[in-house]
Amino acid sequence: MAKTLYDKLWENHVVHQEADGTALLYIDRHLVHEVTSPQAFEGLKLAGRKPWRVSSIVSTPDHNTPTDHWDEGIKDPISRQQVETLDANIREVGALAYFPFKDPRMGILHVVGPENGATLPGMTVVCGDSHTSTHGAFACMAHGIGTSEVEHVLATQCLLQKKSRTMLIAVEGKLGKGVTAKDVALAIIGTIGTAGGTGYAVEFGGSAIRSLSMEGRMTLCNMAIEGGARLGFVAVDDTTIDYLKGRPFSPTGETWDRAVAYWRTLHSDAGAQFDRVVTLKAEDIRPQVTWGTSPEMVVPVDAVVPDPAREADPVKREGMERALHYMGLNPNTPISQIAIDKVFIGSCTNSRIEDLREAASVLKGRHVAANVKLALAVPGSGLVKRQAEAEGLDKVFVAAGFEWREPGCSMCLAMNADRLEPGERCASTSNRNFEGRQGPGGRTHLVSPAMAAAAAIAGRFADVRDVL
Amino acid sequence: MEKFVRLEGLVAPLDRSNVDTDAIIPKQFLKSIKRSGFGPNAFDEWRYMDVGQPGQDCSLRPKNPNFVLNQPRYQGAEVLLTRANFGCGSSREHAPWALLDFGFKAIIAESFADIFFNNCFKNGILPIVLPAAEIEALVQLVEAAPGYKLVVDLPGQVVVRPDGHAIPFQIDAFRKECLLNGWDDIGLTLRHAEKIKEFEAKRRVEQPWLFS
Ligand code: SF4
Numbered sequence: 001m002a003k004t005l006y007d008k009l010w011e012n013h014v015v016h017q018e019a020d021g022t023a024l025l026y027i028d029r030h031l032v033h034e035v036t037s038p039q040a041f042e043g044l045k046l047a048g049r050k051p052w053r054v055s056s057i058v059s060t061p062d063h064n065t066p067t068d069h070w071d072e073g074i075k076d077p078i079s080r081q082q083v084e085t086l087d088a089n090i091r092e093v094g095a096l097a098y099f100p101f102k103d104p105r106m107g108i109l110h111v112v113g114p115e116n117g118a119t120l121p122g123m124t125v126v127c128g129d130s131h132t133s134t135h136g137a138f139a140c141m142a143h144g145i146g147t148s149e150v151e152h153v154l155a156t157q158c159l160l161q162k163k164s165r166t167m168l169i170a171v172e173g174k175l176g177k178g179v180t181a182k183d184v185a186l187a188i189i190g191t192i193g194t195a196g197g198t199g200y201a202v203e204f205g206g207s208a209i210r211s212l213s214m215e216g217r218m219t220l221c222n223m224a225i226e227g228g229a230r231l232g233f234v235a236v237d238d239t240t241i242d243y244l245k246g247r248p249f250s251p252t253g254e255t256w257d258r259a260v261a262y263w264r265t266l267h268s269d270a271g272a273q274f275d276r277v278v279t280l281k282a283e284d285i286r287p288q289v290t291w292g293t294s295p296e297m298v299v300p301v302d303a304v305v306p307d308p309a310r311e312a313d314p315v316k317r318e319g320m321e322r323a324l325h326y327m328g329l330n331p332n333t334p335i336s337q338i339a340i341d342k343v344f345i346g347s348c349t350n351s352r353i354e355d356l357r358e359a360a361s362v363l364k365g366r367h368v369a370a371n372v373k374l375a376l377a378v379p380g381s382g383l384v385k386r387q388a389e390a391e392g393l394d395k396v397f398v399a400a401g402f403e404w405r406e407p408g409c410s411m412c413l414a415m416n417a418d419r420l421e422p423g424e425r426c427a428s429t430s431n432r433n434f435e436g437r438q439g440p441g442g443r444t445h446l447v448s449p450a451m452a453a454a455a456a457i458a459g460r461f462a463d464v465r466d467v468l
Numbered sequence: 469m470e471k472f473v474r475l476e477g478l479v480a481p482l483d484r485s486n487v488d489t490d491a492i493i494p495k496q497f498l499k500s501i502k503r504s505g506f507g508p509n510a511f512d513e514w515r516y517m518d519v520g521q522p523g524q525d526c527s528l529r530p531k532n533p534n535f536v537l538n539q540p541r542y543q544g545a546e547v548l549l550t551r552a553n554f555g556c557g558s559s560r561e562h563a564p565w566a567l568l569d570f571g572f573k574a575i576i577a578e579s580f581a582d583i584f585f586n587n588c589f590k591n592g593i594l595p596i597v598l599p600a601a602e603i604e605a606l607v608q609l610v611e612a613a614p615g616y617k618l619v620v621d622l623p624g625q626v627v628v629r630p631d632g633h634a635i636p637f638q639i640d641a642f643r644k645e646c647l648l649n650g651w652d653d654i655g656l657t658l659r660h661a662e663k664i665k666e667f668e669a670k671r672r673v674e675q676p677w678l679f680s
Contacts, residue, residue, distance in 0.1 A: 015667045016660050020641040024660060026667055028678050036560065038501035047654070053668070055679065064499065078499040078522055085501050120677060130559040130583055144559035144583050147503075148590035148653070156657040158664055162640065194486060195553040198582055228556070230582045251677035259677040294486050315551060319485055415495050434490045434557060440519045 002269035005235055006166050006201045009141040009266070013124050015158055024158045028123040029135075031109045032059040032095070032150070034086040035415075036128025040151035041089040050093075052157035057095035058118045061086055062108045063415050065101055067378050067405035074101065079416065093154075096249070099382075107381020107407040110134040110348035114218065115383055117247025121236045121263040126153055131348050131431065133224040136233030137217035138240060139266040141201075143230040164231065165199055165275040168268075170206035173282035178465040180358065181216035182350060182429065182448035184208065184280075185223035186288035190298040192278060197229025200276065203268060204234050208282035214243040215354035222349045223431055226295040235267035289335050289461050290433050290446040292323035297433075299335060301451065301463045307331035326435055327443050328423065335461050338445070341424040343368070343375040343456040344438070345402075345449050347412035350429035351380030355449040356388045360396040362453035362467060368401035369459025375402040376418060378410040400456070414439045427455035470592040471650035475573055475620045477546030479610045480537055487550060488557035489584060493566040497522055506562055507569030511537060537570075541614040548575045549606055554595075555584025564591045574620045576627065578603050589643050592650065594622060596637045622648060 003011075016024040044051070051057070064079035074080040083101055090098045097118065099106040105116065110131055113119040125135040125142035128150045135142035149159055169188055189196075202224055204217070212220065217234045224232025234240075241260055244250045251259045286300035297320070299306065308320035308331065324331065329338065345351070345359050356379065368375045377397045379385035385407055388394055394404045411418040412430040420426055420442025429452050430437075433444040447455065454464040497509045499522055508526035513519075515538060517530040531538050537545070548567065554577040555563060564587045567575070574594045588595040598606075609629065610616045619628040622644065626634045646653065657664075672679050 016663050018642050022640060022642040024657060024664075026664070026671070035498050039503045039561075042501070042503075049654070052664075076499075082499050082501060122675070123678065128559055128561075130557065132559075146559055146561035146564075146583060146587035146590060148561060148587065152654050152657065155654045156661075156664065157668070158657055158660075160642075160653060160657065194556060195579055195581070198553070198579060225583075228553070228581065249680065251680065255677050255680075259675075262675065294488075315485055322484070413490075413495050415498065432488075432490070432557065434488045436494060436513050437490055440494075440513060 002271040002273070004166050004268045004272040004274060005139060005203055005233060005266060009122065009139070010163055012122060013141065022160055022162055025124060025161050027126055027153050027157055027159055028056060029058065029113070029118060029125040030056045030153050031113055031125065031127035031132065032057055033063060033109055033127070033129065034061040034082045035063045036147050037089065037150055038082065038085045039147050040154060043151045044154050049155045051154045054094040055096045056157065058097045058113055059086065059090050059095050060099040060106050060109055060112055061101050063409045063413065065408040066416050067408050067410045067418055070102055070406055104382045104386070107384065108348045108351065108409055110222065111352060111380030111384060114138065114214070115247070115381060117244055117250035120244065120250070120259070121240060121266050126159065130225045131222050133230065133232045134218050134222040134348055136221035136224065136231060137214055139233055139236045139263070141231060141233070144225065164201040167197060167200040167202045167229070167276040167278065168274040169202055169204050169278045169280070171204070171208040171280045171282050172206040173208055175208055175282045175285065178287055178450060178468050179285050180448040180450060181212055181219040183285055183288045185220050186290065186295065186298045186446060187280065187285045189223065189227045189295045190288070191280065192227055194226060194294050194296045195228045197224060197227040200229050201231040202227070202229040204232060209234060210237060213354055214239060215352040218352065219349055223295070226431055236263045287448065287451050287464055289451065291327065291329060291335065292320065293326055293433055293435050294323070295431070295433060295446060297323055301335050301461060303335060305329050305331055305333045305335065336463065337460060339371060339425070339460040340427050340455055341371070341373050342420060342426040343372060343452050344411040344426055344428040344430065345452050346376065346378030346380070346410050347430035348380065349431045350449050351378060351384065353384050353387050355429065356384070356393050359449040359453040360393045362450050362464060363400040363402070363457070364396050366400055366457045368456045371459040372456055375456050376405060376411060377402045378405045379407050381407045411438050413437060427452045427461065469650045469652060472573065472592050472594050472647040473622055475546060476617055477573065477620070478542070478544055479547040479549050479616050479618050480542040480545035481607050481610045482536060482548060482550040483607055485551040486553045486556055489555060489560050489563040490557055492555070492563040493560065494520065496520065498560060498562055503565055504569060506566035507571070510566040510570040511535070544571065546571055546573045547618050547620065548572045549603070549610060550575065550577045551603065552578040554580050556581035559583045561587045561590070564588050564593055568593055576603070576606070589647065590653065592647065594620065594647060596620070596627060598627065598635055598637060602635050
């Protein structure tokens with residue numbers, strides 16, 4: 001029978017199955033960061049248990065670390081304690097790789113894993129972080145888990161799971177100039193809604209997806225969770241294999257050949273059945289901007305802020321009104337008339353080298369508008385930063401008026417000092433526009449790196465296709 | 469983990485969809501390395517008029533009188549009633565920890581985000597999915613009658629209203645067993661330790677690149 005990619009990944013990991021279908025799945029890669037792991041390590045210790053296989057662990061602090069003045073260390077004492085707790089825990093139990101604060105390879109886990117070849121096709125990848133779906137770009141079964149499950153994986157190398165339903169999201173055709181993976185992700189969420197993928201394992205397919213780079217596929221899979229799907233993935237092809245060749249933890253020699261032969265099987269068979277199929281035309285996707293407090297509240301840049309009066313469903317209408325009130329926006333305002341205060345280019349969605357190149361190509365020879373108080377460029381990892389500097393991108397950002405920072409999560413969730421003040425409006429390449437996400441009272445508009453750069457120059461949202 | 473069998477509890481309505489985990493427990497409180505003490509900061513940005521910081525005495529902070537959970541009639545509520553897609557956003561287990569610490573033992577919604585739903589079971593909270601029409605009726609009833617309580621009966625898989633109307637709900641057999649007995653997942657999984665070892669040994673041979 002024709003199998004979906006999800007069927008293949010699932011079958012490859014079942015250790016045991018209960019009568020009601022609950023399965024014990026083997027976990028290949030466990031990514032660990034400072035925020036969701038301390039209670040798990042403590043629980044393990046209290047129960048007198050030992051980690052099952054420490055060589056599955058790849059770890060780095062990312063959420064709490066500052067992005068400037070590294071010479072001064074971590075000033076916030078509670079953040080520092082959390083990072084030091086991670087240091088102590090990893091020192092005690094061990095790991096395949098640990099990149100502590102200030103290590104040249106430190107960065108956001110979802111950037112660090114793939115760029116080091118620690119994320120390989122066919123793996124189960126888990127992390128106490130919902131954007132673990134990012135690793136699905138490599139045909140992995142990758143998803144976020146809670147802290148109890150972090151402890152469960154540490155202790156047993158397994159997780160209890162039930163099989164999800166399957167959804168194929170196919171984007172066919174050719175993406176237009178200035179339209180990126182981020183716009184595809186937002187357009188998909190705008191179509192299916194933030195709960196559209198709940199309970200589904202989503203495979204992204206179609207010619208437009210196949211033509212994306214690995215960076216683009218990671219951006220797309222990263223946002224799967226914002227569409228409600230814990231799992232989002234893309235089949236293996238030459239792009240995947242070319243990306244992995246020669247990475248530090250990628251296999252070599254004869255093992256590489258064997259691995260590649262297996263990886264080549266990681267796609268849905270012709271004729272495989274999905275529980276739901278959603279198809280989008282690439283040509284219809286325009287650069288996207290969110291206007292509200294949920295990623296599904298999104299429109300193309302050349303549209304206007306929607307009018308709740310036209311929404312028939314009363315619960316939805318009230319949600320829209322609340323969002324507009326929080327965002328300080330009036331219905332029917334053209335998106336291109338919304339002025340911004342800050343710009344953030346970074347996060348596990350859009351802080352890879354390709355993202356920085358895209359933004360820099362827009363910024364080159366231009367300058368941030370006078371009304372923009374702060375424009376931040378935060379590379380996803382130390383390696384991305386070094387690569388960008390080797391290409392001279394840092395100079396482009398700085399010449400344009402951006403601050404060029406050290407890697408980390410930064411203003412994606414504002415756990416460190418990088419944040420919005422109440423009422424400030426931000427063009428952000430991150431993934432969540434929830435109330436208070438980038439600082440209490442802050443107003444977030446999600447966009448692609450190129451769109452963030454275009455907004456920085458204009459001081460308001462602008463169609464990047466006009467400046468390319 | 470505490471067992472969950474049957475509960476008769478006061479119901480509090482949070483009448484909105486897409487309540488995300490950032491709203492349930494804002495990120496500044498995630499810096500704690502403990503599992504407990506998150507209750508006073510549950511829904512922090514909605515509940516207080518000032519901006520919350522870790523380590524404050526929350527009893528001294530100005531409360532938002534318009535936030536539903538601050539109303540005297542809902543003090544001591546154990547059942548949270550809400551709409552669609554509750555718990556969306558991050559995987560932070562601090563969200564169910566905060567709700568539990570606040571006093572909620574069962575959450576009734578039209579739908580839940582997957583990771584949050586899963587995290588509830590790990591902490592002895594029962595998340596219940598009911599049809600939109602039942603939720604709508606419950607919201608009206610709860611708002612109309614101070615002191616409104618519901619019976620949540622896990623063995624029978626029903627929510628019973630004071631007027632006797634019983635609403636059935638679905639739950640996985642395995643999850644139900646775990647909640648009823650207060651079982652710790654890790655202990656259960658380790659009963660299969662030999663199987664895990666065998667699986668791993670085979671994998672090392674067949675896919676050695678996963679083990680470098
Ligand atoms: S960059 Fe943002 S979304 Fe990504 S892991 Fe960090 S905090 Fe989470």
